[in-house]
Amino acid sequence: xxxxxxxxxxxxxxxxxxxxxxxxxxxxxxxxxxxxxxxxxxxxxxxxxxxxxxxxxxxxxxxxxxxxxxxxxxxxxxxxxxxxxxxxxxxxxxxxxxxxxxxxxxxxxxxxxxxxxxxxxxxxxxxxxxxxxxxxxxxxxxxxxxxxxxxxxxxxxxxxxxxxxxxxxxxxxxxxxxxxxxxxxxxxxxxxxxxxxxxxxxxxxxxxxxxxxxxxxxxxxxxxxxxxxxxxxxxxxxxxxxxxxxxxxxxxxxxxxxxxxxxxxxxxxxxxxxxxxxxxx
Amino acid sequence: xxxxxxxxxxxxxxxxxxxxxxxxxxxxxxxxxxxxxxxxxxxxxxxxxxxxxxxxxxxxxxxxxxxxxxxxxxxxxxxxxxxxxxxxxxxxxxxxxxxxxxxxxxxx
Numbered sequence: 001x002x003x004x005x006x007x008x009x010x011x012x013x014x015x016x017x018x019x020x021x022x023x024x025x026x027x028x029x030x031x032x033x034x035x036x037x038x039x040x041x042x043x044x045x046x047x048x049x050x051x052x053x054x055x056x057x058x059x060x061x062x063x064x065x066x067x068x069x070x071x072x073x074x075x076x077x078x079x080x081x082x083x084x085x086x087x088x089x090x091x092x093x094x095x096x097x098x099x100x101x102x103x104x105x106x107x108x109x110x111x112x113x114x115x116x117x118x119x120x121x122x123x124x125x126x127x128x129x130x131x132x133x134x135x136x137x138x139x140x141x142x143x144x145x146x147x148x149x150x151x152x153x154x155x156x157x158x159x160x161x162x163x164x165x166x167x168x169x170x171x172x173x174x175x176x177x178x179x180x181x182x183x184x185x186x187x188x189x190x191x192x193x194x195x196x197x198x199x200x201x202x203x204x205x206x207x208x209x210x211x212x213x214x215x216x217x218x219x220x221x222x223x224x225x226x227x228x229x230x231x232x233x234x235x236x237x238x239x240x241x242x243x244x245x246x247x248x249x250x251x252x253x254x255x256x257x258x259x260x261x262x263x264x265x266x267x268x269x270x271x272x273x274x275x276x277x278x279x280x281x
Numbered sequence: 282x283x284x285x286x287x288x289x290x291x292x293x294x295x296x297x298x299x300x301x302x303x304x305x306x307x308x309x310x311x312x313x314x315x316x317x318x319x320x321x322x323x324x325x326x327x328x329x330x331x332x333x334x335x336x337x338x339x340x341x342x343x344x345x346x347x348x349x350x351x352x353x354x355x356x357x358x359x360x361x362x363x364x365x366x367x368x369x370x371x372x373x374x375x376x377x378x379x380x381x382x383x384x385x386x387x388x389x
Contacts, residue, residue: 035346036297064316065309071297075306076313078342125331128364130338 001179002152008188011147017193020045021090025194028083035074038082042070048089055085058275080132087136088276094146101157102164103149108236111229112139113277117269118225121262126255127216134221136195137202141222144186144203145236152178163239170237171207183207211247220248228263283355283377285384288348295346307388310347314340314382321359321378325371333371334363340378352381 002010023041027033042049049070056073057066061081067073074082095109116138123131148156159177163170174181187204198218205212205219206226213219223244230241244252252259296303317336324332337359344352359374 034295036295039297064312067309071295071302072306072309075343075346076309076339078339124335124364128334128366130364 004180004184004188007147007151007178007180007185010151011189012192014150015094018045018090020048021086022194024083024086028079029194029196033079035071038074038079039070042086048086051089052082052085055088055275056082058273059271060273060276062272078132080136084132084136084139085276088139091139091143094143097149100149100153102160102237103145103157104236105146105149108142108145110277111234111236112142113273114229114232114234114270115141115222115225117273118228118262118266119221121265121269122221122224125262126258127221129216133196133199134202134218137199137218137222138225140186140190140195140199141203141206141226142182142186142236143189144182144184147185147189148174148178148182160237160239163237166240169207169209169242170239181207207242209245211245215247215251224248224252228259228266232266283351283381285352285381285388286350286354287388288350289388291348295348304389306347307385310343310349311382311385313343314352314385318375318378318382321371321375324363325368325375328368330363330366330368332363333368334360337363349381349385352378352385355381 020041024038027037027041042052052070052073053067055061056077057063061077063076067076070082077085092109095105095112097105099106116135119138120131120135123129123134145156155178156174159170159173162168162173162177167173168176171181171183183204183206187200190200190203202218202222205217206222208219208223227241227244227248229235235241243249292306293300293303296306317340320336321333324330324336337356341353341356341360344350344356355374355378359371359378362368362370362374
């Protein structure tokens with residue numbers, strides 16, 4: 001069986017994250033970056049400029065004036081938000097391809113967007129955190145499944161079938177059929193993308209079943225968001241819903257009133273963010 | 282009284298040394314901060330600390346990009362209080378913020 005590293009290596013030969021996304025990621029991590037730094041890099045890709053401006057002017061941001069340039073977008077959405085939009089535009093294309101067996105890339109994209117929106121709401125409302133990095137982690141957390149789909153597709157389909165038939169968690173089924181799993185593969189791939197350490201850790205730990213991470217950590221927030229997304233039927237692979245680890249289940253129980261409000265507000269937030277995750281025309 | 286502490290040369294540098302762009306950005310800031318201010322006030326009225334924090338976050342980022350340090354600082358305090366679910370200090374901070382935004386109306 002190939003190792004996670006070999007799988008990621010093969011995938012990287014086929015598909016790479018656009019140069020501009022990596023550069024923008026770097027800029028967003030640097031406090032001294034200016035809006036003209038962003039403008040200079042992004043304007044090299046006019047299609048990206050158009051797409052970004054469409055997103056910036058969508059209801060998700062609710063800005064009062066129409067934004068017509070990237071530098072203005074930096075001022076009014078923030079560097080990290082802009083980084084997230086560039087990531088969305090760069091990743092969208094990787095989630096293409098028809099349904100094969102039990103796996104659908106489009107369903108996974110919708111799932112990722114749902115998890116991103118839920119994770120953002122949980123980070124802000126439950127833990128009082130800033131949520132830009134959490135949103136990005138939500139969009140990327142399952143990228144490992146896309147890598148497996150492209151490189152070891154047969155084994156992934158087998159794993160999905162086993163999962164559907166109740167032969168263990170998705171991670172256990174992947175480990176059995178592929179020899180690794182999407183959290184490890186996704187972590188290795190994203191490591192090359194200049195993302196904040198917390199985001200990488202979130203990808204790696206979002207299926208941990210034991211109490212190995214803080215309830216307010218990014219991995220836990222992703223796990224909570226994924227659980228809620230699954231309950232809402234935004235789950236990419238048909239099969240049993242994975243229960244939350246005991247400490248997270250306890251946390252949800254204690255905060256039930258707050259989570260109920262999130263569940264009430266999700267449809268509205270999803271509607272506002274529609275243009276972010278809408279499929280390519 | 283809080284000082285506006287505007288670093289005009291930084292703002293101009295951010296605007297690619299283009300006075301016209303700077304003026305446009307300041308205009309945008311006046312509009313967007315007025316709308317965020319209204320959101321903060323509504324948030325206080327509705328006891329919605331997340332809404333307060335989010336609107337303060339938005340003002341904070343825009344003020345930072347334009348080198349308006351006084352506003353950035355007040356907005357940072359507001360966001361922090363809002364994220365902690367504490368609305369007690371918000372009315373005092375609002376008074377400061379409004380005074381600073383009045384000053385912004387006059388800068389060029």
